[in-house]
Amino acid sequence: MEETSSMKPKRKDTTEDKYRIAATIAFIVVIVGIGVPMWWKTTTVYRVSLPSSAILRLSDHPIKTVVHVAIYTQQPDRAQLLITELQNAFKDSNVWIMEFKQLSPFAKASEAHTPAALEKLLLQEHPQSVGDFMFIEWPKLEDELLLTTERSALMRTDVTSNKMAQLLHTKILQTYRVNQILSKDERMGIKSEAPQPDYDVVISVLNPKPKITNAKWNVVMAAQTYIEPFLAQISDISSYTVRTQWKYRVALEADLKQVRDQTKLGRHYALQESALPHLLTSIAQNLSASITDKPVINLVVYVPPCSSAPLHIYNNKNEILTRDGVDAFISPPWGGFIIANPPESVCMAYINDEPPMQYYVNTNDNMQVMLDQLQKLLDISSEVHVSGVKTVDIEQLAPRRWEYESYIRRSAIRHIATASNTLQSLIKLLDQISYIVIDDQVGTAITNSHNDILAAKAALLEHRLLNASALAKRAFVASERGFFDASLLAQLYFPDEQKYAIYIPLFLPVMVPVLSSFNMLRKLLQRKRKEKQP
Template sequence: MAALQLEKQRGRYAALAIAAVVIVVGIPLWWKTTQTYRAWLPFSEISELATLRLQLSVDIEVVFSRGTLTPEQQKKVPLSHVNEKEHEVDGKTGLRYKFETKYRTATIMEEDALNQPSAAEADLSLHMLTESACGSVVVYVIPESSTLLPQVSSKDVNVYVGQRRTALLRSTPIRSSWTLKEVLSSLDPQVEQIVNTMSFSHQDIIAALSDRVRLAKVTKESMADSMRAIKSSPGYEITFSLLNPDPKSHNVYWNIKGAVDSYIQPLLNKLAPIANFSVDSQILYYAVLGVNPRFDNSVSSYTLSADSLSHVINPVETRLGSNAASSNPVLNFLLYVPDSHHSPLFIRDRNKREVPTNAFHSPRWGGIMVYNVNDTYGPEAQLPVDININMAKVMGVFLAQLRLMLGVQHTHPPPGFMLQSPGSAGLADWELDRLLWSRSVENIATASTTITSLAQLLDQIGNIVINDNIAQQVSSAVTSLQSAVAELEAGNLAFALQYSREAILASERAFFNPSLLHLLYFPDDQKFAIYIPLFLPMCVPIVLSLLKIVNETRRMRAEKQAKND
C-alpha cells in the first residue's frame, strides 16, 4: 500500500514537473521564436510629419547706387528689415515666408560695373565681382536717368532681370524731404515683384505640395506647369530617337553627339544638384507614326490634327526599346522624317493653324518633332537622298520641351520687366533657384507622405517584419526630413535640396523593401493551424494529468476535513 502511494506521488511530481517546464520554458520559448521581428521605429517623430509646417526664408539685398539717395538718407544705411507672411494651406500643411531684406550702398567696384554700356554687360561684371548665394536675390537700384535699361516696344523698362541672381531696378522719383523709411516703402512693391519673379511664388509652392494638399487654390497656369513636369526623381534617362520610315528614299545624318554637347549638356550640368542624367540616342528605320495624315488640297501638304496626336505615341513607343536596367523615368525626344509619300507633313493645333515648331509634346513622356526634307532636293534626285539635319533648329525645340518637363516653369513677368535670355547655358541662375525651391518642397512633401503611410501600414498590420535595414532607412529619412525643413527655414537652399533628396531616397528604399512582404500573407490563424496538430497530442496527457491531480487533491482535502469534523 505504501509502495502504491509512493508511485502515485511520484507520478504527480512528474506530471507537475513536465507541466512546469512546458509553461515556464516551452511556451515563452515558442512565443519568442515564432513572433514577428519588428525593429524600433520613431513613431512619435513620424506622427509629427503628418502636420507639416514649412518656413521658406529668402535673403534679399537691395543696393543703392550713386544718385538714388540723398546724403541725409545715405547716413541711415546699412540697415535690415524682416517681413514674414503666413499662408494656411489646409489643416495639416502650412507655409510661412520670411523675407530678410538688407539695404546698403554700392561699393566703388559695383559703381564701375554699373557704368557698363548695357545691362547685360553690367550683369556679367557684377557677377564677376561676387557670386550670390543659392536662393538669394540682389536688387541694384539705379538712377531714373540711367541708360542701362532700354525701351522695348516704345515702353520703358523699369526692371531688368539678368542671367544670374541680380536685377536692376530703376529708381522712382524721390523727394529730398522723404525719410529713408518712406523711400523703402515706395520700393517695397517693386522689390516684392522681383522676388516673386526670381525666387518663387505662392502658386509654385502650393503646386509642389500636390502630394499632400488638394490643388483648389492653384491657378490654371501653375496646374498646367505641374502636370507637364515629370515628378521628382533621383535620376532621369533622356533618349533622342531619329525615326526614318523610308530609308530607301532618305539617307538621314544627324550629329546628335555634337548637338547634345552644345545645347543639352550645359542645361544638364546646371541641373546636376537636382538629379543624375544619362543621355543616349538611336536611329529607328521603317518606324511610322501609326496615324495616317490627311492631305489638304488648299496647301498641297499633309496634316496631323491635334485630335490625332494622342494616337501617335503608343505605336511609336513599342519601337523605342525598354529601359529595364534602370528604374529612373525616361524622357523621349523623337525626330520624325516623313516618307516621300506623306511629305511635307505639318501639325495643326485645335484652331486649325499650323504649329510654328511643327512639334508637340506629351506631358511627362517626351516630345515629337516632324522634320520635312522634301524641299531640300529636286524631283529627279537620285535615291536615297543624303539629308543633313539642321541640329540647331531641332535642339532649340527639344531644349524648350525638356525645360518644361523638368519643371522649369514659364515665367510671366509683370509689365515693365525685361528678362534676359539664358543663352547657351539653357537656364538662368534664378530659374535654377525657382526649380530648387519647388523640388525641395516637393521632395519633402513626397517623403513625408511616404514615411507617414508606411508607419500607418506597419501599425495596422502587426505581422509585417521590420528588419534593422528598414528601421535604419526610416530613421535616416526622418532625420533628413527634419534637416531639410530646418535648412529651408534658415534659407540654405542648396543644403535643403540635398537633405530632401536623401529623405526621398531613404523613404522609397524603406517603403519598397521586399522584406515587408515575407509574412504579410501568413496570418495568425494559419500559424495556429500549423502548431495545434503538433502540440495538441503532447498537451492532452499533460492537461489530463493536471486535472487528475487537482481532483485527487480536492478529494483528499474533503476526506481530511470530514475526519476532523
C-alpha cells in the same frame, strides 16, 4: 499482524502519489513553461523599433525656407521704404521667411555706365550665395523690371513694391508651384512627380523610309555638344545618362490631311493636335533601346518621308502651330517630339522621280528645341508672364541661374514633402497590419530618411540650399527604398488568424493531457487534505 498489513498499502499509495504529482508538475512545466513561450517566440514577427510617433508628427512642423533678397537704389530712403513694404507683403507667408537687405550707394557706382558693370561692382562688395537674389535700380529702363540670366533683376525708378513682390512670387520663388506641392487639396491640380535620382535620356531619330529620304546627321556629336553639357549644369538634383539611336521603318499611325499652299510643292500635310497622344502610343513600343529600371526621357526627332512632307501640327481651331520654322510638342513625363521636315529641294527631286538627294538635318535648330523641351520636361523653366516684366533671352547652354536655383528649392521642398508623406503612410500601414516584418534594413532606411528630413528642414531655415537639396534627395531615396522593400511582403499573406488556425490543431491534442494532468493533480491534492484532517 492485520494492523501491520493495513499500513503497507498506505505507504505505497503515498509514494505513488508523490511520483505522480512530480511527473504531472514536470509535464506541465515542460509544456506550459517551455513549449508555449518557445512557440510564441518562434512565431512572433520580427520588428525593428521605429520613431513612429516622431514621424507622425512631421506635419506639425511645416516646411519653411529662408530667402535673402538685396535691394540697391540710388536713394537710400527709397530702398528702405521698399523693404518695409515687401516685409509686410510676405509677413503672412506660410512657406517663405524673407530677409531683405539694403545695399548702400558707394563711390564707384557712379562710374558704372552699364547695368552689367554696376552688378559686377555690387557683387564685389556684396557676394551672393546659392538662392540669393538682388534688385538693382537702373533709371534708363523701358520695362518696369528686367530679369537677367543671373541672380538679379533691374528695376526702374518708379517700380512699386507690389510689382517686385509679384515678381518674387511668380518667377523667383514660384509660390504657386510650391503651394501645389504642399497642398493636400486635389483641386489644386495635377502634381508632377518628385525628381528621380537617375534618368536615361534617349535621343531617337526616326526615319521611316531611308531609301527615299536620305537624311544624314551625327546625332552623337550633337548630343555631346548640346545635351550633355546642359545636363551637366543641372546635375545637383539628378544624374543623367544620354543615349542615341536611329530607328528605321517606324510607321507613323496618324491620319494626315493634305493642305494646299503657295510653296513650290503646292501642298503640305496637317497632323491634328488631338491625334498626338495616339501617335506617341504607336511609336513608343519601338523606341526602347534596352531594358532599364531608370525613368526614361524620350527625345524623338521624326524625319517624315517626302510622300507626307512637309508635315505641320494643327490645333482644333485649324491653326498651324509651327513656331520659328519648327513643329514640336512635349508630353510630360514621357518626353518630346520634333518634326524635322526635309528641305523643299529634296522633296522636289522626289516628286520629279529624281534620285534621292542626300541632306543633313539642321543640328542647331533641332538641338535648341530639344533643350527647351528638356527644361519643360524637368520642370525647370518658368513660362508665367507678368505684365511689365521682361526676361533676358538665354545665350548659353546652362539655364538661367535664378530659374535653376528656384528648381533646386522646389525640388528640395518636393522631396521633403514626398518623403514625409511616404514615411507617414508606411507607419500607419505598419501599425494597422501587425504581422508585416520590419527587418534591420527597412528600419535603417526609415530612420535615416526621418533624420535627413529633419536635417533638410533645418538647412532650409539656415539658407543652405544645396545642402538642403542633397539631404532632401537622400531622405526621398531612403523613404522609397523602405516603402518598396520586398521584405515587407514576406508575411503579408500570413496573418495572425491563419497562424492560429494552423497551430491550434497541432497544440490542442497536446493540451488535452495537460488539462487532464491538472484535473488529476487537483484530485490528489484534495485527497491529501482529507487524509490530514482528523
